[in-house]
Amino acid sequence: MTTNQSHTEADTTVDARGATCPGPLMDLISEVRAVGTGSVIALLSDAEKSSSEVQEWADESGNEVLDIADEGDHYRIHVKKL
């Protein structure tokens, strides 16, 4: 699922770079609360475990991880609220 580049267009971006786990996931969940169904959120995180934690939470909560891009010093994770 991890790519070097993503062409997904996000409706909103959560910049959680600098935060340690589970900060980025919690920031994402806050944003999911705030946006409408169908919205795509881009989560920027440089925390190692963010990708797996976000995937696990999305599976559990019924949301969808569209793609994960490794942008060098951080990940860009696109999540669609279902």
Next chain:
Amino acid sequence: MTEHIAIVGGGTGGTVLANTLVEKLDAELAAGEVEITLFNDSGDHVYKPVWLYVAFGQREPADGRRPLREVVDNRVTIRQDYVVDVDHERKELELVDAIDPAPYDKLVVATGAQLEPERVPGLAEGGHHFYGEDGSQALRDELLEMNGGHIVLSVVGTPHMCPAAPLEFTFMVDDWLRERGRRDAFDITYTYPIMRVHGNEHIAEWADPRLRERDIAIETMFNAEAVDPDVETITSMEGTELDYDLLVAIPPHTGSDFVESAGLGDGGWVDVDKHTLEATGFDDVYAIGDAAQTGVPKAGSAAHYQAHVVAQRLASEVRGQPATAVYSGKTVCFIETGMDDATFVEFDYERPPEPSEPSRAMHWSKLAYNESYWLTARGLL
């Protein structure tokens, strides 16, 4: 020329900073080269950890409240007012009750965190909490009235003040019921928003088996979406619904509006360099304590250590010297594991917490610290 240091917020961070600055800048204050002003919207200083004990009838709210003037050195000017904005260009603070803005040369934001239960429908009406004087008293009364039923402790909002407190309450209520011979009449459930029982992996690993061995049900991946006070249910974004007889929730938290209006960060949290504690993109502005977005827990000990770092940096700057003090992320925390036992953790940006074996001695150490807190606030400990 007099250098004006303005501190916004008279909680643990702001108070320790003010008193530590007085100690470090004693000569400069005497010479009129420095003035320190502490802005607070109330005339009291509040020690919040007392509220956990209020819920179990062990302390009174008044035990955690003293006039700010009593805990702050007389050489610090206290202004009881609400700071609403900053003019970064002119270096002035806009106040609610004063016509003229307050000038500053160095600004420290220590505005803390506030509760915002309204963010989850039904939570304010259906949930209890121990994060305030009124809330902890109402929770105490409710606990005393219950003869049995389902107690749900739900961590709804993160980040929140004192990340250990939800676990502490859960361990304490279990033990409190056992001591009274009532545990069999109760079910207890603990919920947490992510895939483990605490944000910190090491704490979660330590706490998980201890919750299970006490027959406390665990619901992870539980992000409260709504509370229905009429039918007494709490529902998660993940689709789980729990019935409750008593819901004890950690409400969503928010920072100060002032931080947003001043452009210092989102959600009321100030973006800072986590080592120097300088506000990102602004000269002569620092943030400490709950308001500072450092990644460490929103805990009084972190605010205390950060206050010492900023005091040292400001003292250096006032003297025209390079500021070299940096914050290591140091946080210490006592964690109650029942009514008579506690553990202790100390950690920083590099070293994770390693909870010690719970003991009665550590519990008494925590109570002793709570008693001596007023010396800490004065900068004496």
